[in-house]
Amino acid sequence: EAQVTQNPRYLITVTGKKLTVTCSQNMNHEYMSWYRQDPGLGLRQIYYSMNVEVTDKGDVPEGYKVSRKEKRNFPLILESPSPNQTSLYFCASSKGLASNEQFFGPGTRLTVL
Amino acid sequence: GQQVMQIPQYQHVQEGEDFTTYCNSSTTLSNIQWYKQRPGGHPVFLIQLVKSGEVKKQKRLTFQFGEAKKNSSLHITATQTTDVGTYFCAVPLTNDYKLSFGAGTTVTVRA
Numbered sequence: 001e002a003q004v005t006q007n008p009r010y011l012i013t014v015t016g017k018k019l020t021v022t023c024s025q026n027m028n029h030e031y032m033s034w035y036r037q038d039p040g041l042g043l044r045q046i047y048y049s050m051n052v053e054v055t056d057k058g059d060v061p062e063g064y065k066v067s068r069k070e071k072r073n074f075p076l077i078l079e080s081p082s083p084n085q086t087s088l089y090f091c092a093s094s095k096g097l098a099s100n101e102q103f104f105g106p107g108t109r110l111t112v113l
Numbered sequence: 114g115q116q117v118m119q120i121p122q123y124q125h126v127q128e129g130e131d132f133t134t135y136c137n138s139s140t141t142l143s144n145i146q147w148y149k150q151r152p153g154g155h156p157v158f159l160i161q162l163v164k165s166g167e168v169k170k171q172k173r174l175t176f177q178f179g180e181a182k183k184n185s186s187l188h189i190t191a192t193q194t195t196d197v198g199t200y201f202c203a204v205p206l207t208n209d210y211k212l213s214f215g216a217g218t219t220v221t222v223r224a
Contacts, residue, residue, distance in 0.1 A: 033212065040122070042201060042216040043156065050210060058211060090155060098212040099144050099205040104155040 004105035012111045021076045023091030031094045032074040036087040081112040119215030126192045133188045134218035136202035145185045151198040
């Protein structure tokens with residue numbers, strides 16, 4: 001089954017404790033990206049990757065890091081989480097670039113205390 | 114920041130009625146996508162519009178791209194409880210590398 005998986009689905013952590021949210025797709029997609037969703041703000045792009053070893057900042061990259069060492073995986077790293085990073089996070093992938101159909105993961109709800 | 118303004122933010126609809134949600138941009142768009150997110154779920158792709166004035170239909174949903182390619186609309190006919198959710202438009206930016214979503218229209222249905 002073609003899908004995007006994210007782990008963990010739920011996470012409660014404390015300020016400053018490094019964490020990683022994993023994202024994996026099995027569709028051989030070139031384009032992957034991370035979004036955060038906050039009430040009234042829709043989906044805001046954090047980082048995107050056009051292919052292996054090629055990443056760039058989205059609209060809200062501060063406080064986040066990413067890597068793309070393999071085509072299927074695109075982890076999101078929060079080196080020192082803060083309460084304003086409490087949000088619902090989605091990973092997405094697509095064939096080619098941003099204008100193609102995006103396939104979203106199930107989401108990760110993160111709470112930073 | 115967001116490149117498209119989406120209105121209304123909320124839409125409360127009586128079952129059986131029609132409604133429309135709009136996305137507006139100040140710049141000409143290469144294309145626009147529409148997604149639906151059910152409560153507690155993730156966004157799911159509905160359609161992509163590319164051509165000026167394009168109209169596409171999916172059962173009770175009608176999608177339109179403006180002649181100037183600066184706005185788009187989603188019209189739902191005879192709303193059902195299954196239409197509940199948030200509808201987003203999304204536009205590619207920066208040579209097709211970035212994707213910018215509208216704030217979404219959250220639809221609730223009164224039976």
